[in-house]
Amino acid sequence: MTEVCDVLVIGAGPAGLAAARAAATHGVDVVLVDMQARAGGQVWRQDVRRPEASPARKKFQALQARANLRWLGQAQVVAASPGQVLIEEAGLARELSYRALVLATGARELLLPFPGWTLPGVTGAGGLQALVKQGWPIAGQRVLIAGSGPLLLAAAATARAHGAKVVGIHEQAPAAELTRFAARLWRWPDKLAQAAALRARLAGVPYRGASWVCAAHGDGRVREVELETPRGRRRIAVDHLAVGYGLVPNTELAAQLGCALDTGSAHARVRVDDDLATSVAGIYAAGEACGIGGVDAARIEGEMAGHAAAGALDAARALRARREHARAFADLLPRHFALRAQVRQAATAQTVICRCEDVRLGQLDEHADWRAAKLATRCGMGSCQGRICGAALTELRGFAPSAATIASTPAAPAHGARPPVFPTRLASLAGLSYPAQDATAPPR
Numbered sequence: 446m447t448e449v450c451d452v453l454v455i456g457a458g459p460a461g462l463a464a465a466r467a468a469a470t471h472g473v474d475v476v477l478v479d480m481q482a483r484a485g486g487q488v489w490r491q492d493v494r495r496p497e498a499s500p501a502r503k504k505f506q507a508l509q510a511r512a513n514l515r516w517l518g519q520a521q522v523v524a525a526s527p528g529q530v531l532i533e534e535a536g537l538a539r540e541l542s543y544r545a546l547v548l549a550t551g552a553r554e555l556l557l558p559f560p561g562w563t564l565p566g567v568t569g570a571g572g573l574q575a576l577v578k579q580g581w582p583i584a585g586q587r588v589l590i591a592g593s594g595p596l597l598l599a600a601a602a603t604a605r606a607h608g609a610k611v612v613g614i615h616e617q618a619p620a621a622e623l624t625r626f627a628a629r630l631w632r633w634p635d636k637l638a639q640a641a642a643l644r645a646r647l648a649g650v651p652y653r654g655a656s657w658v659c660a661a662h663g664d665g666r667v668r669e670v671e672l673e674t675p676r677g678r679r680r681i682a683v684d685h686l687a688v689g690y691g692l693v694p695n696t697e698l699a700a701q702l703g704c705a706l707d708t709g710s711a712h713a714r715v716r717v718d719d720d721l722a723t724s725v726a727g728i729y730a731a732g733e734a735c736g737i738g739g740v741d742a743a744r745i746e747g748e749m750a751g752h753a754a755a756g757a758l759d760a761a762r763a764l765r766a767r768r769e770h771a772r773a774f775a776d777l778l779p780r781h782f783a784l785r786a787q788v789r790q791a792a793t794a795q796t797v798i799c800r801c802e803d804v805r806l807g808q809l810d811e812h813a814d815w816r817a818a819k820l821a822t823r824c825g826m827g828s829c830q831g832r833i834c835g836a837a838l839t840e841l842r843g844f845a846p847s848a849a850t851i852a853s854t855p856a857a858p859a860h861g862a863r864p865p866v867f868p869t870r871l872a873s874l875a876g877l878s879y880p881a882q883d884a885t886a887p888p889r
């Protein structure tokens with residue numbers, strides 16, 4: 446039997462929580478769903494050492510007290526069509542019909558492969574942060590953090606708070622660019638305060654610009670990091686290496702729904718208008734899915750989208766100026782943390798690009814685009830479904846995995862991202878009335 450709600454919010458990060466709260470204040474029936482067991486998303490992820498401190502906890506408790514809100518935790522939306530979604534929860538599937546939808550699906554980390562990146566002990570910067578918050582033991586270990594963007598500082602501060610010895614933070618952007626970025630922060634006092642607090646928590650940890658990872662070395666696990674620095678190549682002994690090059694919006698569900706994507710930059714994002722409406726009627730999007738903007742933009746956009754989805758456009762529009770201000774901060778990030786060509790050249794022909802299917806960069810050389818590479822090598826066809834290697838190949842080879850999804854329309858979803866968006870049990874899908882794909886449609 447298909448369940449029904451007025452407003453469905455997918456994602457319980459800062460954007461989704463704000464959307465659910467705003468929609469619920471208008472008395473409509475709201476469902477909030479997230480694949481994680483706890484609400485909070487990436488930035489407010491539960492930290493085992495500070496279970497009470499999460500801002501998500503208070504927001505979530507207030508939400509749960511509302512009779513018109515239902516929470517579905519540890520529940521993945523694996524397929525979506527206008528008006529209906531398919532959710533997998535504890536190995537069972539359920540269908541849910543909605544009147545309006547808010548996509549608050551967030552972002553994931555951009556990982557750029559280099560020799561040794563698959564060694565045990567090497568993770569993404571945000572990946573390290575998530576692991577450590579969930580209790581992964583790091584105390585006393587030497588950790589080097591590298592890549593690009595403000596997330597490096599946040600990951601380093603979390604690792605240090607859990608007892609790691611952070612031996613250095615290596616940012617690929619030039620030091621002068623970091624200074625220029627810091628000089629612009631006065632317009633966003635919260636960000637300035639956050640940056641100052643992070644630097645204080647990282648007192649004594651070297652923060653180097655124009656410095657990037659060329660390779661990781663070790664036998665069985667990472668032992669040394671090889672870095673390019675303004676003073677030439679250096680090797681640093683480590684127990685753990687965490688490398689992240691910023692974030693990539695999660696647009697798969699939006700593409701499957703036929704929502705138009707903005708493809709003006711390397712990684713597509715969901716296109717929204719000033720009311721956060723997507724190109725499909727009744728579907729709104731908020732937060733990182735609409736472009737990397739940080740937690741403040743996510744919260745404001747979530748609130749706007751929640752009001753709009755509940756039909757309260759005036760309440761949504763009252764927040765426009767705040768949104769513009771928060772998004773102006775987002776515009777600084779690509780300007781000051783633009784990736785230099787060398788970080789894209791660290792991978793050699795022997796470097797594994799697709800970890801799920803064990804595909805090396807050299808195997809991809811003869812293919813001109815993502816689809817050809819995928820069909821010939823199985824690159825991107827493993828359990829991550831190209832979320833990691835697809836984004837990396839966009840950077841390394843200019844392949845655009847999202848290009849195949851752009852022509853998607855509600856009327857012809859088979860031309861876009863195909864369901865399920867995550868690997869799903871056959872048993873979960875059996876016997877459901879979810880709209881089937883057109884078997885005659887050409888494959889992607």
Ligand SMILES: Cc1cc2nc3c(=O)[nH]c(=O)nc-3n(C[C@H](O)[C@H](O)[C@H](O)COP(=O)(O)OP(=O)(O)OC[C@H]3O[C@@H](n4cnc5c(N)ncnc54)[C@H](O)[C@@H]3O)c2cc1C
Nearest residue numbers: 456458459460479480486487522551571599732733739740
């Ligand atoms: C690994 C990582 C660590 C980060 N750490 C920090 C930090 O320390 N400080 C900081 O300021 N910013 C951090 N960020 C940036 C942060 O993501 C944003 O600033 C903010 O959390 C964005 O909020 P959001 O609600 O748009 O997305 P998110 O917080 O990413 O929330 C999206 C939610 O959607 C859920 N979701 C996605 N798809 C589905 C689906 N199909 N079915 C069900 N649920 C789904 C996810 O589980 C997630 O909970 C981090 C980002 C990443 C990727």
